[in-house]
Amino acid sequence: MAMKQHLVDAFNAQIQAEFQSAYVYLGMAAWFTENNLPGFAQWMRVQWEEETQHAMKLYDFLHNRGENVTLRPLTAPGGSYTSALDVFEHVHSHEQSITASINALYELALTEKDLPSQIVLQWFINEQVEEEALVIEIIERLKLVGSDGPSIYLLDRQMATRTPGPEGA
């Protein structure tokens, strides 16, 4: 069954949002490298990869439904942060806006009674819950260590152990 055009448009907007997220996180990876926190930089590179996989999951979905993918322009990510905590607070507000757009897309799929769209979006709804929880955990740890150099060093080493999950999970 063909998708309604405004639902296709909304999926294309979400593809753009996921690629934009990847771009924002790549900018943050660069900031961490430039501020001598290679473990945090590695974590952000994995995040960049996962967001790219999220975009591609939606891209493949549109094609599998026989619809067209229309790639939209990205904007330059912000690049100046005051601390690792500041970076992760930006991540948190960014993810909250992504959660809102996924939820709105799901509501549209419900209104249109488009069941395959609902199913693919349920994966994203779960993913957003996990991502927001993970980011909050990191923010709490960063608040705990404050400006204590040795603790930041240990946390940076721990962040370096993140590897990409299967299927952008």
Ligand code: FEO
């Ligand atoms: Fe693809 Fe971080 O949401």
